[in-house]
Amino acid sequence: MSLFWRIFALNAVGLVVAAAMLLGPVTVSTPVLPAEVLVVVGGLAALLAVNAVVLRVGLAPLARLGRSMADADLLHPGPRPVVSGPVETAELIATYNAMLDRLRAERAASAGRALSAQERERRRVARELHDEVGQTLTAVLLQLKRVADRAPHDLREEVGQAQEATRAGLDEVRRIARRLRPGVLEELGLPSALRSLAAEFTAHGLTVRSDLRPGLPPLTPETELVLYRVAQEALTNTARHSGADRAELSLRPAPDGVELLVGDNGAGLGPTTEEGTGIRGMRERALLIGADLTVGSGDDAGTRVRLRARTPGAGDAADPRARARPSGAPPTAATSGAP
Template sequence: MEDHGIVTLDPQGRVASWTAEAGRIGGWSAAEIVGRPFSVFYPPDDVAAGKPGRELAIAAERGRFADEGWRVRKDGSRFWAEVEITALFDGQQRLLGFGKVTRDMTKRRDAEEALRLSEERFRLLVHSVQDYGIFMLDPGGRISSWNAGAERIKGWTADEAIGQHFSMFYPPEDVAAGKPDWELEVAAEQGRLEDEGWRVRKDGSRFWANVVITALFDDRHRLQGFGKVTRDMTERRNAEQALRERRRLVGHLVDAQEVERRRIAWDVHDESIQSMVAVGMRLQLLASRLPEPHASAVAGLDESVQAAIGRLRGLVSRLRPPELDRHGLVEAVSGYVDEVAGRWGLEHSVHDELTAEPSPEAAITVYRICQEALSNVHKHARATRVDVRMSTVDNGTLVRITDDGVGTASDDAGAGHFGLVEMHERAEAAHGWLSVTSTPGQGTVVEFWLPMLPDLTGLEP
């Protein structure tokens, strides 16, 4: 027995024999200790109180005495010991002496103390956590512990809550539907249940809660109760709703803007341009009938009109890219990039890796974002080339516009700069994302992704 010191005592309590292990625990050698009263193992106050003698008397009377307490080593240091004294009798029931087994429990006691302290600290931690309501339920659903977070979130104090049934946190309709009991059943069956829904505070107000119920079993798998962690998600929910609402509004605005642009494009195309074409034809006719120098003057007027028609056609195609309807996204973007990059003297390329054509709404968004990104390259980048790459990724359209310019794009350029903000908003309104990465001296990458179908997850039921 490794840490058991075994000693025999004579009937008067003097040490009769002594094992090496006892020596290791107490620090005595056999020569030093044999013959001395065993009370030297006890702290002075125990000796003064007559404890050693009393223990022997009990052992002699009952055959056995067990104790746990402080004992002393030869050097005076104390250790926590488990002691068992057994009386030894001969065949005629005469007391021969005692066997004494001493076990040094200091390590175990330290470990137990450390465990107790750590459990205490853990309990304090749980108790004082503010952001999470953490409490325990007995197997029947009655509250058996309550922390500061639970009080903060739900409004009941520990005194008010402990002993109550946890169904008091649920709205009446949930209680009527048996939801609280059902949740415990599921948790007991599956070990854990997570739920998100309305809960009720002490003052009757409701909050949106995320709740996790964990079943607690002992080592023989008997249900001991439940741990419940509740988080108040009201703010998060409000923020999410606000974001959804904002996207919806931006989506509406973007749609309205497209409709309006299309209308203007049609008006300009069908009316202004047609009338000017008619004016041009008249001027040409007139010029052919007039003598010089009037003929040249009128021909000059006609040139101005033709130039204005050209500009108006450009305006129409920017307002409502006609290729988008007729030839699809890639044609439209390529046409646009060829035209503007050519005009601005930029090398350029458009890579088409699309395996699916985006919806008309997504196509318009892609086109508009490309327009703004290219106009930024022209206005700010001082680049020599620009590349556009379109691909089908994750059930959506991924577009990357790369320039080799100064790389100074910034999302917070301040008042009066709407381009990047609008690009972000368009992408988000289409339930996608957009990122702008600028590396000074190396250029800018605008990348965005739009889903094929608007993502309906997370929308209100």
């Protein structure tokens, strides 16, 4: 029954009963007798109490919907309000849930387009760094070598220092290009890319222990890229902000997909710590593939980033971009350029 008919029926029943009692055993004298006052006041109190109960029960789903709307966040999906109550309220809650699903799908699509454009720009910058800046620095190294061979003895030390600085700059350019474009991910697959990522951070002062379990289910190129980028961002945050000297990187099969875990022994997250751009970027990437991301304090100390990604369903096989390949296998020509 709709809320309108509930309230109308209750009030109608109350008025009919009051009219029947006034026409029957209950009378009102002039002046009013004390017994008549008690009957009228008691009937009015009973009618108001029943009205209050019906309204409280009927409007409770709207109150739950209001709390859910106030706490709604597409990057932190929570439980949806239960469809219950009168017809109008149930339809409103169902419409709100459908709106959340539509907004989440639209945000995932827009995030996918933005991240795809970002990956294309990263690949372009990486190519220019490697082809333009890298080749220029290599030419400078060759010229410095020729200068060093012909330079006087008192200038060779300075030329050697210039060679070392140029060589360090060339190595830094190559490192940045590798981070912008994870070629090892496209060529050797996700486990090898994560091992290379752990080794890279270990070489720069953060000891990263990797635990990559065998038997990973088939993953789409998009899922592999999201897992890699989340691991990269989590280790970058650890190296920059946590003050940790040890970190762990693990990837293991889960009942419905895979689970990525990045933890450290740093300062951890405080109760009032606000999420920065890095964490929100990880949540955007998780939303892109429908994964669950949790960021919080570890069991003892430090920070833990956990990402649970689901394997594609049978319905995804028709989409060539979502066609999975075994993790660790080289991509085909159709997937090697996917962002």
